[in-house]
Amino acid sequence: MSSPPPLSEPLFLPVHGAYDVAATLDSGQVFRWLPAADGSWSGVLGGQVLRVRATDGGLLVWSAHLAPDLAAVREFFQTEVDLAAVHQSFPDDAPMRAAVAACPGLRLLRQDPWECLASFILSSTKQIVQIRQIVALLAERYGEPLRGFTGEPEYRFPTPARLASVSEADLRACKMGFRAPGLLAAAQAVASDALDLESLRHLDRATARTRLMTLHGVGGKIADCVLLFAYGFDTAFPVDVWVARALQELYFPRRRASAARLHRLAATHFGPHAGYAQQYLFHYIRTRNR
DNA sequence: CGCCAGGATTGAA
DNA sequence: TTCAATCATGGC
Numbered sequence: 001m002s003s004p005p006p007l008s009e010p011l012f013l014p015v016h017g018a019y020d021v022a023a024t025l026d027s028g029q030v031f032r033w034l035p036a037a038d039g040s041w042s043g044v045l046g047g048q049v050l051r052v053r054a055t056d057g058g059l060l061v062w063s064a065h066l067a068p069d070l071a072a073v074r075e076f077f078q079t080e081v082d083l084a085a086v087h088q089s090f091p092d093d094a095p096m097r098a099a100v101a102a103c104p105g106l107r108l109l110r111q112d113p114w115e116c117l118a119s120f121i122l123s124s125t126k127q128i129v130q131i132r133q134i135v136a137l138l139a140e141r142y143g144e145p146l147r148g149f150t151g152e153p154e155y156r157f158p159t160p161a162r163l164a165s166v167s168e169a170d171l172r173a174c175k176m177g178f179r180a181p182g183l184l185a186a187a188q189a190v191a192s193d194a195l196d197l198e199s200l201r202h203l204d205r206a207t208a209r210t211r212l213m214t215l216h217g218v219g220g221k222i223a224d225c226v227l228l229f230a231y232g233f234d235t236a237f238p239v240d241v242w243v244a245r246a247l248q249e250l251y252f253p254r255r256r257a258s259a260a261r262l263h264r265l266a267a268t269h270f271g272p273h274a275g276y277a278q279q280y281l282f283h284y285i286r287t288r289n290r
Numbered sequence: 291c292g293c294c295a296g297g298a299t300t301g302a303a
Numbered sequence: 304t305t306c307a308a309t310c311a312t313g314g315c
Contacts, residue, residue, distance in 0.1 A: 124312040130298055177296025182313090219313045241311060 010060040013074060017083035020105030021054045027283050028128055029109050029229050031119055031135045032157070042149065044139075045076050046112065047156055049148045052077070054105075064149050078110050089271045095250035096270075096277060099284035106283055108276055109229065113197040114190060115157040116230035117212070120222045121183050122176050130175075137174040142166065163187035182217025189215065205233045228275040237266040237274045246285035 025033040025041050033043035040053040040062075049064035050073065061073055074080065083105070090096045122138075123131050135157075142162050143155035163171070164187040171180035189195040195215070200208040205227060212223040224238035239247070239262060247262045257265075270277040 125295080125310070126312090127298080127310060130296090130310090133298080172296085175297065178294090178313095179296080217313070221312065 010062045013079050014058040015079045018105030023103050024107045031132045049154045086273045086276050089273045099280040102284045111230045113230040117226050120225045121217045134176050160187045160190035164191040234273045234275045237278045246281040
């Protein structure tokens with residue numbers, strides 16, 4: 001491996017409002033970003049190896065490449081979103097006030113649909129640390145190598161075509177267990193154009209959700225994650241056990257609410273940016289005792 | 291409804 | 304040290 005490139009001058013991305021980089025990259029939306037000793041976070045975005053840190057009024061972004069794609073970086077980090085306006089759209093109740101106060105710079109990212117779909121197929125019944133391990137193995141084995149900051153290579157997320165070309169046993173060897181056939185089938189569907197992920201952008205949320213749920217290993221929760229994190233359907237509201245716990249404890253503290261009741265609240269109570277509200281509740285309930 | 295499907299981590303023995 | 308419970312989602 002050749003010696004690492006010197007760190008270039010960082011790019012500055014202005015941000016509208018607060019941006020908590022650590023909370024955002026470590027809140028279960030993405031699985032390939034890691035903190036460095038200096039407080040910055042590094043990860044792979046498409047074909048770019050990046051390092052990011054928050055600074056006054058925006059983000060500082062280093063790239064291991066000569067010509068970083070600034071538009072792609074801006075899109076991924078959603079730096080143009082007016083977070084105060086999102087906060088104001090939330091219901092004015094005690095749980096949401098507390099959740100926002102606990103982490104006012106928490107953001108939603110905007111991911112590549114294939115990487116997001118594949119990652120969340122792998123997420124079922126897995127904890128975040130384990131999802132990270134699986135995705136890292138998958139990228140190392142089947143992703144294109146990229147020059148990183150350290151001299152060690154980084155890897156692109158594997159393409160649908162590449163994954164469609166390997167065997168179920170190869171995927172199982174990445175420790176994904178029973179999720180392997182689902183991932184393989186999804187890769188084949190996308191690689192063969194039987195499923196056009198780009199076309200989902202132009203559908204309404206319910207139709208896109210139904211389409212995603214035709215895939216094996218994709219139920220309502222995983223479909224909602226993809227709709228929210230990759231396509232930006234802000235009303236999508238994935239309910240995992242943590243969010244269910246948050247809704248139960250914060251909105252029905254006295255009596256046990258059925259799953260149907262929790263889903264009805266999720267669908268009706270949180271307004272046009274309900275997905276953001278969900279992210280705040282998720283983060284709040286997971287970090288309150290730490 | 292109730293069961294089953296990896297594998298890493300945590301806690302008990 | 305071993306071993307069992309836990310985690311947590313979708314398919315049947």
